[in-house]
Amino acid sequence: MKKSTMRDVSRATGLSMFTVSRALSGADGVSDESRSQVLRVADELGYIPNRAAQDLRKVSRDSVAVITASTSNSYYLDLMAGIQKALRPANWTVVMADVAVDGVYDPGLEDRTVRRLIETRTAGIISTLALKPANVALLARWDIPLVFVDSAPPKGKATFPSVTTDNYKASRAVGRHLAEHGYEDWLFLVYPARWSTRFERERGIREAAEAHGVRLEILESGNDPASAHAVMAERLADGRPLPRALIAGNNPLLLGALQLLREKTVRIPQDVAVIGFDEFSWSGLIEPPLTVLNERSEEIGHRAALTLARIIKAQTDAERRGLPTQPIYRDEDVQQVEAELVIRRSCGC
Numbered sequence: 314m315k316k317s318t319m320r321d322v323s324r325a326t327g328l329s330m331f332t333v334s335r336a337l338s339g340a341d342g343v344s345d346e347s348r349s350q351v352l353r354v355a356d357e358l359g360y361i362p363n364r365a366a367q368d369l370r371k372v373s374r375d376s377v378a379v380i381t382a383s384t385s386n387s388y389y390l391d392l393m394a395g396i397q398k399a400l401r402p403a404n405w406t407v408v409m410a411d412v413a414v415d416g417v418y419d420p421g422l423e424d425r426t427v428r429r430l431i432e433t434r435t436a437g438i439i440s441t442l443a444l445k446p447a448n449v450a451l452l453a454r455w456d457i458p459l460v461f462v463d464s465a466p467p468k469g470k471a472t473f474p475s476v477t478t479d480n481y482k483a484s485r486a487v488g489r490h491l492a493e494h495g496y497e498d499w500l501f502l503v504y505p506a507r508w509s510t511r512f513e514r515e516r517g518i519r520e521a522a523e524a525h526g527v528r529l530e531i532l533e534s535g536n537d538p539a540s541a542h543a544v545m546a547e548r549l550a551d552g553r554p555l556p557r558a559l560i561a562g563n564n565p566l567l568l569g570a571l572q573l574l575r576e577k578t579v580r581i582p583q584d585v586a587v588i589g590f591d592e593f594s595w596s597g598l599i600e601p602p603l604t605v606l607n608e609r610s611e612e613i614g615h616r617a618a619l620t621l622a623r624i625i626k627a628q629t630d631a632e633r634r635g636l637p638t639q640p641i642y643r644d645e646d647v648q649q650v651e652a653e654l655v656i657r658r659s660c661g662c
Contacts, residue, residue, distance in 0.1 A: 316455060317358040325354045337362055359454050361431040376406040377621060378435045380426060382413040382442040382508060383536055387564050387593040388610050389441070392462065395614025396439065400622060408435075412442070416537030416565060418507050423448060431455050436628075437621045437640075439614075443467055443509050458624045458640035460617045463610070465509040466647075474624070474646035476617045478608045480513035483652040487588055487606060488521020490654060491558045494661050496586060498528045500556035502545065502566050504536040514562060514590065530556060534566055541569025549577060558660075561589040567603075582661040592655060602657035609650050620646050 323333045328347060336343045336351035343351075379396060381389050397407055410430070412423045427448040430438060437458045444452075444459075449467050452459060459466075459473055466473035491499060501518050503511055515531065522529035532548060534541045541561075549555070559574075561567035567589035574581065581587050581601055589596075592607035628638045656662050 317355075317360040319360065319362075321358055322351060322355050322360050325358065326350050359451055361428055361451075361455065375404070376408065376433075376435055377437045377439065377618075377625075378430050379407060379409045380423075380438060380440040380442070380444070381409060381411045382418060383416040383565065384409070384411045385416060385537060385565050386591070388463070388591045388608065391592075391611040392441070392614040395611035395616075396618040398611075399615045399618035403622065405436075405622075413536065416504075416535055416540065418442075418505075418536075420445070427451060431457065436625045439617050439621060440464065442507070453639070456628065456638045456640060458621060458628070458642075460621045460624075460646075462613050462617045463510060463608075465512075472642055472644055472647060474617075474620050474642055476613045476620070476648045476650065478510070478613070478652050479649045480510050480652075481517040483590075483606050483608070483654075484514045484517025485521050486652070486654050487560060488518055488525065488527075490604075490656070490660065491560075491586065491588065492521070492525035492527065494558075494586065496527070496558040496661075498530075498554075498557040499560060500530045500532055500548075500558070501560045501562065502532050502534055502541060502570055503562040504534060504566060508536065511562070518560060534569070536563070536565060538565050538569035538572065541566040542573045543569075545570050545573040549573070555579065555585050558586040558588070561587070564589065564591045564593055567591075581659050586661045587659040596655075597657060601659045604657045604660035604662065605655050607653045607655050609652065613650050616648055616650070620648075 319333055323329065326333065328351065332343055332347060333351050336348040337355060379393065393409065400407060410426045412419055412426055423445060435457060438452065439460050439462055441463045443464045443466065446467060449459065461473055461475040463477060466475045499522060501515065503515060519529060532544055534544045559570060561570050574585065579585055587603065589603060589605045592605045596603040596605050624640050627641055632638050
């Protein structure tokens with residue numbers, strides 16, 4: 314699809330290039346009505362000014378962005394390490410943008426982030442959440458390749474590259490291990506459905522519970538420790554007995570749940586067995602050492618970065634030969650990394 318230019322905006326509005334330029338840059342000397350018209354038409358045409366090179370000179374493809382959804386999750390630390398290690402030999406710059414500060418997803422921030430990355434002509438993006446269809450389409454219009462990690466890529470005609478955990482299989486393994494202990498009452502503390510990994514994790518836990526004849530309670534929390542603490546406190550305050558096993562959907566929720574259990578002097582694993590999704594560097598150092606599902610996020614980041622680098626290199630080669638530069642995706646770029654259940658003492662072992 315042809316990229317829109319400032320001249321296209323000028324033609325569509327009937328305003329001069331000078332007026333359009335000043336309206337887009339926020340400069341004075343443009344009426345509110347004209348500015349509003351220019352911004353509306355630019356949005357409709359998918360025009361994004363090039364802040365990195367206003368004269369539209371070709372820019373070097375050596376900067377990539379990682380869009381995250383709450384940096385409070387230590388999963389992203391290992392993910393970023395894998396990305397940096399893969400791109401370091403090429404001296405590429407990696408920037409990170411969080412669109413769910415403190416675990417609260419902000420759709421407006423996603424829109425602004427995507428537009429800013431296009432303005433600076435970022436070479437490619439690794440996204441940890443499923444972006445809005447409109448933003449995916451806008452990035453495609455500007456030939457900016459996308460690789461998804463820790464999230465399901467959007468469904469459509471294109472097969473987007475992705476490197477993810479087999480969350481369904483991983484959850485079945487968690488459930489199988491808890492069943493081996495004979496625990497018959499599980500609570501799955503899980504984040505909102507905006508994070509697409511929830512679906513396969515919950516499906517695996519539900520099927521494991523059904524297969525082993527276990528009572529399962531699903532408790533949804535905001536994707537941050539404070540929310541997890543609050544919903545667990547409410548759950549314990551209503552007089553119902555403790556679950557025999559607690560499964561925390563990720564590290565922020567695990568942290569909030571552990572804080573609450575400690576305040577209530579609930580013993581782990583004697584009163585409640587605990588398993589968390591995502592390994593982290595000090596999970597084996599606390600008391601009791603935590604049983605966790607290691608998603609191997611560093612390897613996920615490494616694979617995603619190598620995939621993105623290959624796509625960008627192909628674009629660069631095509632540009633040199635005067636060919637179209639839209640990203641070329643392959644079916645084999647859809648990858649899954651096997652998770653590993655790291656067994657320690659919090660589960661009762």
